Amino acid sequence: MKLTEDDVCLLEFSSYQEYLQSLVTTQDLRYLGHEENGIRLYQTGYRSLTQAAFESRRAEIADILYATQDRNVYFSRDIQSSDHFLGELATRERPNRLGMLSTIIYIRYYRKNAEISGYIDYEHALRRTNKDKENALDWKLIFKGEQILYPTKFDLSYYNSRTDKVFKRNSRNYIVSCDPFRGIVFRNIHDRKDILPDPIARYFGTNTTRTELDSNIHEQVVLYDHVVRKNF
Secondary structure, eight states, rough: OOOOHHHGHHHHHHHHHHHHHHOHHHHHHHSSSHHHHHHHHHTTTTTTHHHHHHHHHHHHHHHHHTTTOOOTTTTTOOOOOOOOOHHHHHHHHHHHHSEEEEOOOOEEETTTTTTEEEEEHHHHHHTOOTSSSSTOHHHHHHHHSSSSOOOOOOSSEETTTTTEEEOOOOOOSSSEEEEETTTTEEETTTTTOOOOOOSSSSSOOOOOOEEEOOSSSEEEEEEEEEETTTTT
């Protein structure tokens, strides 16, 4: 939804009464005689929002503007998904955004006759909500199952079987490296611990667990959950 200046101005009013009072003009007072008469007129919806519309619109605008800033507002809130993978992501959203847990998502997905695979820094991806940027994600649609999450060149790693293109990129939480013996390694910037996603190995790093999940959407999904110990 594209916001207008008038939309943003709604956030300036702490109540519907304040909103109605702002609509009453000097000319209204000249014809109606008293501010209360003007307020009652605008309460009917005449050239104004009804109270229900005001509160709904204000909440929607606040959600868009502050979703990535307010730690108490979560994209998965009040959304029930039938996909096991999306449900597990929802339970991990809060601890990831609070920095207690750091989850790396491995996904294999078929798109346009090509296999797309790679690793996603979940917390970093939750911040990619600016719709003006190429790498933007609409997490509400993702949790609803209306948009599909898969790796891109903006994530920790990306591979496209059709183009044979490979990308790797550091994130705000991880430095990506390739070890000749251990394979790809993700070093957590906050506690300097390595996450080792080798599926054959039984050790995935200090304070790190590996969980493979069923998904109705993806060919394969694996979550690497790393408990962050910043002072450890």
